[in-house]
Amino acid sequence: MKGKLYALTVAALILFVVGPSTASSLDMPLEGITPGRMKQLFEDLAAFTDSAPPSVTRLVFTDTDMQARKHIKQLMTDAGLIIREDAMGNIFGRWQGSDPDAGVVLSGSHSDSIVLGGRYDGTVGVLGAISAIKALREAGFKPVKSIEAIMFSTEEASRFNIPCLGSRGITGHLDPSILDSYKDENGTSFAEAARAVGYAAASAQEFADKTHWKRTGLKIDAFVELHIEQGPHLEAEGFDIGIVEAIAAPSMIRVEFTGKGGHGGGMPMLQRNDPSMAAAELALTIEKAALGTGASETVATVGLWDQSPNIYNAIPRKVQLDIDIRDTVGERRDSVIQTAFDSAAEIAARRKCGFSTKTLFAYPPGTGDERILNAIENASNKLGLSSKRMISRGYHDAGLIAQIAPTAMIFIPCRDGLSHHPDEYASPEQIANGVKILALTLAQLAGSPSSEGKDEL
Incomplete structure (x- = not known):
């Protein structure tokens, strides 16, 4: 009897730490996340480029970037999301939860590229977040916390020679003067380029103020970024998923x-x-x-x-x-x-x-939040995908968001570890695996009416 009571106590403790695998969070069909669907999504977005395929050149606030932004906003609309944009060009698509006062579960990445880059860097996180949310909606999931997809503005340094401006603006890790002082090869500053495409602010300081999370009311309960590894380890070691616990x-x-x-x-x-x-x-x-x-x-x-x-x-x-x-x-x-x-x-x-x-x-290092890391691990186990804990040697918007909210990243393999290159590649199957993991992770973090009053994680 004592042994049985001990086992029940241990099981209860595990449930409290890593959360129940409820039908609402882990046992749901994700039929819209297929390799064929993923392949088409990436082909469609890769068409917005200023260089010849297979390369992608999509510099922020160019005509091509603005066309890609319009395309991404349409995908958000098709997924039933409510769209808003901030002063620096970060794009949000919200799925309203049953508790509008609860913090939001945020997921996304960037869609701008380097010159002659690839079609998967950043875009896996943007298209992946939209696809994950859409699949959860189609599966009948009802989140308690709102879930938002985000496309961060100006993650790459390829136009203005300084990276992660959108996430720096959100988190307050931004010296506003750089929005005027850092210029592209034509002598155009970020502030000038942003105003030219309709993101209005009277000054660099106003751009920063209007984007800061305290000003916009963005209350992030958790942030998850899906990304290609941009390194060789997952492929070489035969793992399906990387669970990123630190960002260099x-x-x-x-x-x-x-x-x-x-x-x-x-x-x-x-x-x-x-x-x-x-x-x-x-x-x-x-x-x-x-x-x-x-x-x-x-x-x-x-x-x-x-x-x-x-x-x-x-x-x-x-x-x-x-x-x-x-x-x-x-x-x-x-x-x-x-x-x-x-x-x-x-x-x-x-x-x-x-x-x-x-x-x-x-920039500050990012540390993975154990609650989110456990949720990713739960999802990997549920889908029978192999995973490993690892670090990210490349920097991402997640590194900055980690300074204001619990954060973690999901990596999928990329061929030969190659990134920032026209031959950058992740297979449709690998992308679909990552998006399914993301969907189940978001479901656990957002909770559902059936899990209210419980510790979902």
Whole structure:
């Protein structure tokens, strides 16, 4: 008798922690989520591009982007969602729950792309959220909490050279001045481009104020972002689903070295103050600092090297380095940044070069919420799909939303881990698996009338 009572107690505790697998949240048909349907959705959206297939080029607020936005809003309407847009161009589609005062369960990603990118980065999360909600509606599910699909604006840095502007605006992690100061190749700022397509605000500050979650009344109970992995691990290890429990935080720093330059043949070696040699030394120092943390999550990339003059027989007068440093632990990443800045000063002094340093951005890491991670795990188990806990090395809007609300991500495999590339690919079957997992996760998080008064998670 004691053993039976103990078993019942343990079962009750498990139910409280991970939630009941009720018919309303896990046992429902999702007949609209088929590989064929997913294939058609992505083909339709990929048609909105400024480059030849299979690549996608869809920069924010261009004519092509505005056509894609219209298409996405039509999909939201077809799914029965109520659409609204904020001042910075984030698009929301709401399925009203039975308790309008409860927090919203939010899901989505972005639809803008890099130049000559692929058709799945971000769009899996946007089309996936709309499809998941539509499937739940068709299955007769009745949410207690409202569920919203979101298309974040300006996630890619491809036009204005700084990423995640839409989610930064929502969360308040935004210096409004960058909406005026960061410009595209034609000298157009975000604020100017947004106004030109109808997103109106009198100033950069007003754009930020009108988008902030406290101003719009957006109360997020949970956020889930479905995305391709953009890495090789799920495919190589044979897993169907990645359950993302941490998102590495990126930063971008700029270091500039200057020297007097000169003729490559005429200037003796001992009389040079060559900024390219200072830059080379710093690049190796940064590599050593990243490796020195002992953590595989710490990575550093000297990705841009702008040298002037840039000719084989002239000693440069100026070298600019743009450096990406990221980690799942903010303090550890910041220690590498500090090493870079301290080393730049020391190298410049020793080599008699001028120098300057600047942090262009340093985003916060995102931590997965255990309640949502458990819900994803429940859904994976229910559908018989293999899953693993993992981190995201790429950054996503979820990393910023995690600063204001419980958040997690769902990854699906992509072929060869390739992303930001015309050959980026996730199969219709893999996408359908991810959307089904998302649908069941949203159902658990939103609750249903049959589970009111219970701990759904």
